[in-house]
Amino acid sequence: MRFVFRTAYGQDLGLFRDGVQRNWYVLLLLGLIVLPKLVPEYLVDLSLVFIYGLCGLSLMVLAGYTGLVSLGHAAFLGVGAYAHVYFTQTLGLPWVVSVALAAALTAGAGILVGLPALRMTGVYLTIATLAFALIIQEVFARWEHVTGGLKGRAVDKAVVFGVHLGGDVAFYFLCLACLIGGLWLTANLLRTPTGRAWVAIRDSEIAAQSMGVNLAVYKTIAFAYSAALMGVAGALFAHHVGFLAPDIFSVLLSIQLLLMVVVGGLGSLHGGVFGAIFVALLPVAIAQARDAVPAGVGRLVGVLGKGAGDAAFAATDRFVKQPGLEPGIFGLILVLFILFEPLGIYGRWLKIKLFFSTFPLYKHATFRRQKAYMRSERLR
Amino acid sequence: MTFFAAENLEINFGGIKALDGVSFTVEQGQVFTIIGPNGAGKTTIFNLISRIYDPTGGRLVFAGEDVTRVPPHEIARRGIARTFQNIELFEHATVLQNLLLGRHAHRGSRFLQELFFLPGVRRQELAHREKVEAVIDFLDLQTHRDSLIANLPYGVRKVVEMARALCTEPKLLLLDEPSSGLSVEETEGMAFWIQDIRTLLGITVLMVEHNMSLVGTVSDRVLALNYGRPIALGTAREVQEHPDVIKAYLGG
Numbered sequence: 244m245r246f247v248f249r250t251a252y253g254q255d256l257g258l259f260r261d262g263v264q265r266n267w268y269v270l271l272l273l274g275l276i277v278l279p280k281l282v283p284e285y286l287v288d289l290s291l292v293f294i295y296g297l298c299g300l301s302l303m304v305l306a307g308y309t310g311l312v313s314l315g316h317a318a319f320l321g322v323g324a325y326a327h328v329y330f331t332q333t334l335g336l337p338w339v340v341s342v343a344l345a346a347a348l349t350a351g352a353g354i355l356v357g358l359p360a361l362r363m364t365g366v367y368l369t370i371a372t373l374a375f376a377l378i379i380q381e382v383f384a385r386w387e388h389v390t391g392g393l394k395g396r397a398v399d400k401a402v403v404f405g406v407h408l409g410g411d412v413a414f415y416f417l418c419l420a421c422l423i424g425g426l427w428l429t430a431n432l433l434r435t436p437t438g439r440a441w442v443a444i445r446d447s448e449i450a451a452q453s454m455g456v457n458l459a460v461y462k463t464i465a466f467a468y469s470a471a472l473m474g475v476a477g478a479l480f481a482h483h484v485g486f487l488a489p490d491i492f493s494v495l496l497s498i499q500l501l502l503m504v505v506v507g508g509l510g511s512l513h514g515g516v517f518g519a520i521f522v523a524l525l526p527v528a529i530a531q532a533r534d535a536v537p538a539g540v541g542r543l544v545g546v547l548g549k550g551a552g553d554a555a556f557a558a559t560d561r562f563v564k565q566p567g568l569e570p571g572i573f574g575l576i577l578v579l580f581i582l583f584e585p586l587g588i589y590g591r592w593l594k595i596k597l598f599f600s601t602f603p604l605y606k607h608a609t610f611r612r613q614k615a616y617m618r619s620e621r622l623r
Numbered sequence: 624m625t626f627f628a629a630e631n632l633e634i635n636f637g638g639i640k641a642l643d644g645v646s647f648t649v650e651q652g653q654v655f656t657i658i659g660p661n662g663a664g665k666t667t668i669f670n671l672i673s674r675i676y677d678p679t680g681g682r683l684v685f686a687g688e689d690v691t692r693v694p695p696h697e698i699a700r701r702g703i704a705r706t707f708q709n710i711e712l713f714e715h716a717t718v719l720q721n722l723l724l725g726r727h728a729h730r731g732s733r734f735l736q737e738l739f740f741l742p743g744v745r746r747q748e749l750a751h752r753e754k755v756e757a758v759i760d761f762l763d764l765q766t767h768r769d770s771l772i773a774n775l776p777y778g779v780r781k782v783v784e785m786a787r788a789l790c791t792e793p794k795l796l797l798l799d800e801p802s803s804g805l806s807v808e809e810t811e812g813m814a815f816w817i818q819d820i821r822t823l824l825g826i827t828v829l830m831v832e833h834n835m836s837l838v839g840t841v842s843d844r845v846l847a848l849n850y851g852r853p854i855a856l857g858t859a860r861e862v863q864e865h866p867d868v869i870k871a872y873l874g875g
Contacts, residue, residue: 252749252752252753252756253745253749255719255752256745256748256749428738431738431739432737432738434740434748435732435740435744435748436726436727436732436737437734437737439716439720439723439724439727440724440727442715442716442720442724443713443716443724445713445715446712446713446714446715446716447712447714449675449707449711450713451713451724452673452675452695452696453673453695453698453699453704453711454699454704454724454725454727454728454787454791455697455698455699455700455727455730455791456696456724456727457696458696510715
């Protein structure tokens with residue numbers, strides 16, 4: 244077990260707990276820098292991890308820290324993506340300006356959705372955001388001279404400061420830089436009054452209000468900031484998919500984004516990133532398993548005889564090629580997480596870390612939920 | 624100038640008159656206690672003062688200003704802080720984070736400064752931290768500084784909630800049943816702290832309380848309510864011996 248010996252209040256304001264932790268993150272960054280050399284065939288998937296990482300941050304701010312659950316975040320992603328493509332390709336604005344404008348525009352959309360949020364809580368808010376997502380998807384389909392309608396719209400490769408970032412490696416680093424930037428800004432907010440106000444709203448609106456938090460202002464800020472992050476992610480996402488069509492930004496994508504923060508672990512930035520890794524790489528893993536599993540099963544059963552092996556191969560092959568297997572697995576994993584690990588991947592990581600740092604003395608009950616005391620009657 | 628005054632407070636919930644013409648004044652430096660049987664409207668008065676409810680009639684005056692219609696988040700800035708009967712702490716945050724939130728009313732930085740964590744923000748955070756540490760010292764919470772609220776025992780949570788209210792640097796502190804759910808020893812400790820808050824920090828205390836020994840120890844003035852109407856006002860002893868109060872508690 245490590246104890247950090249603190250001698251100044253400023254030490255608690257740092258982004259990292261201490262030098263040791265900072266060095267681990269530096270090591271991680273170095274690893275990410277050499278990664279393209281090691282696994283060049285997965286670069287596109289890794290870029291998606293970073294883009295989803297931004298989405299995870301965005302939803303983590305809103306759902307994990309402020310306690311406002313949104314099922315409309317695919318729409319923000321879409322607004323960011325279409326706005327970016329319109330700004331760069333139709334208006335010919337420089338890349339950086341375009342991304343900034345796309346972020347500002349989605350932030351505006353976020354405020355628009357956030358305004359009713361001031362009056363709604365819980366499931367009602369979620370339904371309102373769902374409705375917003377459906378409306379926006381319809382707008383993408385109908386507003387043809389901006390979005391290209393149902394025919395879709397091709398996206399050029401990114402050109403940042405006059406440099407063509409055509410290659411996968413360059414795009415990988417662009418996404419990585421954006422994710423690090425997003426993490427830094429969000430971490431900054433979380434260690435200052437804004438972040439504390441968000442957490443306060445999540446845990447007890449009435450107490451937050453009595454301590455001087457203007458609920459309307461901070462909920463709106465949460466929506467706007469979350470949407471702005473989504474806008475930046477959308478711009479990158481547009482380059483990633485290379486072709487925008489309205490059906491990409493469906494409710495299913497919103498659910499996948501929400502799944503990310505739940506599986507990752509609500510209420511921590513790590514959780515958002517872990518969730519992104521999971522959601523972005525699971526389809527890759529499933530695709531690999533589709534090829535490998537039937538052959539493996541065939542060989543295993545083949546021990547009993549060639550006929551049985553072939554039959555087993557055919558049966559498994561038919562099963563894994565079924566459409567809908569992927570959403571099914573996603574759903575199953577979500578259910579399993581909610582049942583067995585409500586704290587998400589990050590919670591599991593904390594438990595493993597604590598197990599080793601306190602090795603023979605680990606107590607199972609450390610993470611068990613304590614008895615909840617009665618809360619004041621909800622006043623509204 | 625009256626420090627704090629409620630004039631003819633009135634509030635209806637549907638057909639029920641929860642408060643009906645309640646008036647009282649609190650002098651600076653006093654500990655003023657409101658007692659009464661369950662449902663008498665004690666907590667309702669607190670919720671009116673912290674502007675969670677809108678009164679249907681009457682006025683609230685604090686430091687010479689009418690605060691009956693100011694928005695709820697403005698109350699803390701004016702210098703009124705409160706605790707809750709059943710504890711409304713931010714459960715998934717540490718004690719330190721809870722107390723820092725108590726500094727919110729004194730926030731001096733803007734969103735964009737915080738987004739980039741400019742040097743001014745750091746300076747301000749350090750200043751807030753100093754104030755919070757002073758409160759931690761005052762209420763002996765050093766050992767719990769980094770614990771999550773969810774892992775703290777009930778008695779400590781009560782103290783943390785009071786500490787959070789003190790972090791707003793209030794002029795008037797509203798304590799809603801500070802001793803409920805506490806053991807005898809913890810209640811005695813609470814009495815000492817309330818006295819210290821009054822004498823050492825010079826904060827005026829308005830309190831709702833059931834425990835008559837605590838009321839008797841710390842209060843200067845006591846107001847007894849029943850069914851939303853004031854029935855007695857005076858020192859703790861006078862009120863306790865008032866025939867209407869005895870009738871309200873024992874029936875008859």
